[in-house]
Amino acid sequence: MFPAQFMHVSSSIHALLLLCNGMVPFLSQGSALLKRVRYCKSCKAYIKGFDHHCPAFGNCIGQNNYVLFMILLAGFLTTEASYIVCSSQFSRGSQILGGTWFETDLAGSLVVSTMLFSLLQVIWQGVFFTWHLYCICFNIRTDEWINWKKYPEFQFVIQSQPGESFTRVMFKNPYDNGYLQNVKEFLSVNG
Numbered sequence: 001m002f003p004a005q006f007m008h009v010s011s012s013i014h015a016l017l018l019l020c021n022g023m024v025p026f027l028s029q030g031s032a033l034l035k036r037v038r039y040c041k042s043c044k045a046y047i048k049g050f051d052h053h054c055p056a057f058g059n060c061i062g063q064n065n066y067v068l069f070m071i072l073l074a075g076f077l078t079t080e081a082s083y084i085v086c087s088s089q090f091s092r093g094s095q096i097l098g099g100t101w102f103e104t105d106l107a108g109s110l111v112v113s114t115m116l117f118s119l120l121q122v123i124w125q126g127v128f129f130t131w132h133l134y135c136i137c138f139n140i141r142t143d144e145w146i147n148w149k150k151y152p153e154f155q156f157v158i159q160s161q162p163g164e165s166f167t168r169v170m171f172k173n174p175y176d177n178g179y180l181q182n183v184k185e186f187l188s189v190n191g
Contacts, residue, residue, distance in 0.1 A: 087115040139182035
């Protein structure tokens with residue numbers, strides 16, 4: 001559905017990545033080549049700017065299609081909200097909501113049931129859209145938020161105080177450059 005953004009890596013490079021674990025200078029975690037590249041288990045591919053694997057589209061959402069994904073999500077929300085408004089006006093005009101359940105005909109039942117379905121869709125998609133707006137504003141991906149303990153760049157180690165036998169690891173987003181810069185980066189073609 002979305003334009004492909006897979007970085008298919010040959011098995012020899014994949015083996016090198018696994019064996020070297022970032023020890024080779026040109027494959028280090030800070031290199032531009034591997035910046036925010038994550039592996040998708042569903043697609044079996046490396047995705048630059050990987051956010052999540054979308055089961056609805058059967059595709060990964062990453063740097064190359066994140067803007068398109070947000071546009072589609074906003075379009076779905078707008079369409080479903082418009083349907084709710086139009087069907088509620090139709091229901092009021094035809095007195096579907098004023099009668100008993102047995103007084104409504106099949107068309108009225110269909111309008112009410114699809115209106116309720118659309119309302120549920122708007123609720124969960126609204127939460128999902130809000131989550132992605134948050135991620136855009138703070139320049140973090142869903143995968144990074146969920147799995148931050150797997151990625152060293154998100155770990156801020158607080159050394160133990162004298163007398164304590166443990167160190168604490170806190171979350172720190174190294175990619176957050178402020179709201180405006182984060183939104184500009186999201187909207188830029190090159191990311």
